[in-house]
Amino acid sequence: MIANAKKQFLHDADEHVRDTGHRAFVQRALGGYYTSRDTQKARYRDWEHARDAASLAKWSAVNRLDELLPRFVANFEANGGRVHWARDAEEARRIVLDLLRAAKARAVIKSKCMTSEEIHLNAAMEQDGYGVVESDLGEFIQQLRGEPPYHFVFPCMHVRRGEISDLFGKHLGTPPTDSPEELTMIARRHMRRLYVDADVGITGANFLVAETGQISITENEGNARLTAALPRVHIAISGIEKVVEHLDDLAVLLPMLATAGAGQPMTCYNTLYAGPRREGECDGPEEMHLVLLDNSRTAILADPEQRDSLHCIRCGACLNVCPIFKNVGGFTYGTTYQGPIGSVITPHLRGLADWNHLSGASSLCGACTDACPVRIDIHHHLLHNRRNAARTAPHWLERIGHRVFVAVASRPWLFATGGAAFRKTLWLAKKLRPPLLRDWLASRDLPAAPSRSFRDEWSRRR
């Protein structure tokens, strides 16, 4: 399947691009986001400079991970939490399953957690006989649909309300409705008992605060709060790169995450957890576990040029503004992390040879880089990946092509003759439509060749 990741991408992209109804639907869904994002950005006294500060907070943490990660772990454990290290997805799954077994879990409730998607946790849990319910509304809908998230912040943004109504009718036996409000209430009612009855709650983490040993979780619905309040055991799963040094770094990062990603002043609930229930507190889990996942993050860390892609706070802004994402849709990527940042990091996480085609899934317009609250140089990293792929395993055609070009371009007389020949024969390409150009010509007109070269024109006008 992986060997065909590129073919799959091209096939799905082609299909999606033709589905104008779907594209219009996704565009409309994002329409409100652009307005509210701009309104919220305007509340900053200087958004561009604030991005510097956000970038500084992540840069100084990621580049001192050797010092800050152990410091975080020591403080988290001092707070009564337990840390489990996972080198890869397989190890992370095993840790979680062991924890579930030890907790004698019967019912598990989960709030949105992209790292758990990354390690395919749900499938592993189901295989071991644990029922698990996704409590985030979008994730719940995707779980019922048997699909991965379409967008890592807006998981079901591609689904129409009618489809959701049918889905709930089928799985929950509720009457049809086309009101988003009523559909949300159906999920709310369905879920309430599940929080109370679950013995284990699984969440992600957005930030790990080194100086205090707290984990920070950002969400709008309140499902993560419930997941970390009611079950007896709380398991959080996080990538190792989520560390920040100071608690007050969050005073910069939390509002910017909300504004960039969803056009909000702050996400509705931003919650810091320091271990399980304390003495003197009236509720909360008896145990809190944190799974720290590497899964090739250290490979990105080892590339100083692209290390800053670990600054990503998963706000989703780069997806929302990406012309490619909007045209090919989230599923086409075939990755856990879609859009521009997904295209940058997936080749590191899953192999450049199989995933380099994502580096081409960009118009290099730079909209992603402009949108990124922590100033990751996203579109240049796509170029870096292309260069790295060309270095390691260049396509034979590119290799020959470049050699020919270098030979011609470094000899002015040859360049002039070649150019003249090219101008004279360009019409032939249109007529013959050779296989190499056919795809390109299918949706474009070939312009007529000018009669003179640029150099001729230059010397005439001087």
Added chain:
Amino acid sequence: MTAQGNPAGEMSARDTILARIREALRVPAPMPHFQSQEIEKGHAAGAKSSTGLPTLAVLPLDVAKPWLPDGGETPAERLRILAENLEKLRAIVHRLPDMTAAADCLFALARERDWKVVAYHGHPLVEPLLSGVPCSTLRVDVDFDKNRLEACDAGITACESLVAQTGSILVSSGTCGGRALSILPHAHVVIATVDQVVSTLGDALHQAQARHAGRLPSMLSFITGPSRTGDIERILVLGAHGPKELILLLVG
């Protein structure tokens, strides 16, 4: 559990990952191109750490303060900004002169909304209001039955602080009745005094750190408006899993 089953394996995962990190960081990353002079200067002034990277002479929040949204300098400004933000967030705010007025307000809310049971915690701002409510009450300070809390119409809590900058309400498990009281009932009523209003998120965090001096509560949560979702066609719906209504009784 890993600790029981395979302690050796766990140790080695930790050591492997930390070794990979140390190895990876041997080559320093270039400094990002900051636009701001303050940060560039701050970096130049910082000493070098063991990895050859400058340690921070500037803290992100310190430099960001003048760039982030305004939280107001004076108490009056803070109150105005807070009220504006809460309104946009669709929280309900009642400004009340004193605790008697607050008690009357809570009474009226319970009547209007036909609340049958409200949950609360022992706190000098909360308890006095509960004596007259026209419904039954559940106190959650000590162990309580979460099934009973689930059936409550409203949770009534104090808060740590109110943040003008973002319209956020900071609650904690230590001082606001635990973790579930402010999230499980269908409505959340917060009782606060005007002197609890701070300007920025940073101020709220510093205040909490000072108040709990080295022993932070197991949960600190910034609540910014009633629970919401946009998951269905990106259309805003209030009351996804948490409270549909967030009501602030602001005294003073």
